[in-house]
Amino acid sequence: MPDVADLKFKQDVLRMAGSEVQTCIQCGTCSASCPTAHLMNPSIRKLIKLCLEGKKDEALKNDTLWLCTSCLLCTVRCPRGIRPKAVVAALKDMAEREGIRSKDAAYEQIFTKQIRDYGRIAELPLTGEFLLVFPQAVVQSMEVGLEMAPRGKMALGIEKIRGREEVKRIVEELGEQ
C-alpha cells in the first residue's frame, strides 16, 4: 500500500510537469540525449521512475536536478511527448520550497529573488550574493570578472524597473499555483 505522502508527491509532479509523465515507458531516450548524463546518478530516466513510484526523498535529494542544462533535447526526442526538463524544473521548485539546501538551489533562489525585487538581473550583485552562500566560487567568479570588467561588460549597479509590484505578483502569486 503506497503511502499517502508518496501519492501526493506523484500527483504534484504530474500537475506541474504534465499528466503525460505517467505514460513513460522507460526507454531511456532522454538519458541517451542528455549532455550531462554521464555525471548523473540517478539518470534522468530513473528520476522519472522515482517520481512515478512516489519516492520523494530520492527524487529531490540528488545532483541530477542541478546537472540539467535545460537544453531540451530530451523533450524534443521523447517518444511519449513527455517533457523531462519540466519534471526536473518541478522537482527543483519543490526542493527549493522544502528548503533542501545546496549551492545550486541557492543560485536559483537568489536569481528569482532579484527578479522579484528589481525586475531584472544584474550579474555582479547576483554573483556577490551567491558568493555569500558559496564562497568556494570566488576563484571562478574572479577569473570571469577580470576577463569582462576591462571590456566594459560588468554592470555595477542594479536597474530597477517601474513595474516591480506587478513582477512581485507574478513571482509570488503565480508561484503559489
Next chain:
Amino acid sequence: MKLAYYPGCVSRSTGREMDLSTRAVSAALGIELEEIEDWNCCGATHVSHELVATGLAARNMAQTDLPIMTSCSICYSNLRTAVQNMEEPETRAKVNAVLTKKYSGARIRHALDVILEVLEKNDDLLAVPLKDLKVAPYYGCLLTRPRGVYSPEFPTILEKLIKTLHAEPLDFRLKTFCCGGPIFMPQEKAAEDIAFMILSEAKAAGAEVIVTVCPLCHFMLDTKQKSLEQKRGEKIGIPVLYVTQLVGIALGLGPEELGLNMNSVSPMPMMEKVYERMNE
C-alpha cells in the same frame, strides 16, 4: 519594417556587444526598433516554476502590439514558449489575473530571422563580402527548442545566412550540442568539459570563426576560451562572434559600432584576412 525590441538583461552587461551590434545592424538594414517599455527579465534558465516563467514573459509581451525581436536565444525560447503556454485558456486566465496590461497574443522573432529576410532582398547592402571565410555555425540549444520554426536538431538557417554573406558554413557536428552554460556557476567542471569539446571540434573542422546566437554560448566559448586553453594546455584561438557582429562586418560597419573590442578573443586577425581576400 518596425519591430518591438526586447534586449534582455545581458544587454546591460556580459552581452553588451550583442546589444550594440543588434542595434547597429538593424539601423543599417532599415529595421526600426522600439525598445519594449519597462521590460523585465525573462527568467533565463533559472526560474523553474513554469507558470512564473510564463508570467514574466507575458508581462513583456503585453507592453506592445508590434512583433517582438530579440537577439538572445534564451529570451527567444522563453518568450516563444510563453506564447504557446498562453494559448491554454486556463494558463492565460491565471496569468492575466496578475498582469496590469493584459496579454492578448504576440509574435516573436529572432534577430537572425529578421536580418536574413532583409538581406535576401538587398544583396547590394553587402559592403564586405566574407569571401571564403570558414564559419562554424553554432546554434546551441534554445534557438530551435522546444518547438518552433526551425528543426530542433538539424536547423539550417545559420548556414543560409552565412552563405548570404558569401562566407563558407562548415559542416559542424556539434552545432546544436548544449554549451553547458546554464550550469556554469554551480557545476563549473561539467560545463567547462562541454565547452572545450565544442571548441576543439570547431578547431578540427578548420573554423576561422565561430558564430553564436546566444549570450551564454558566447560566454562559454569566447569569455572562457583563454582560461580553458590554459587549463587544458591546448591552443584554440578562434574568435567567437554574435551573428549580428558577423553580419555587421559584412555590412562594412566599424569595430566600435559592433563592440568588437569587447570580445575576449580578438576578431581583428580574422578581419584582416577578410579584407585581404576581398582585394585579391
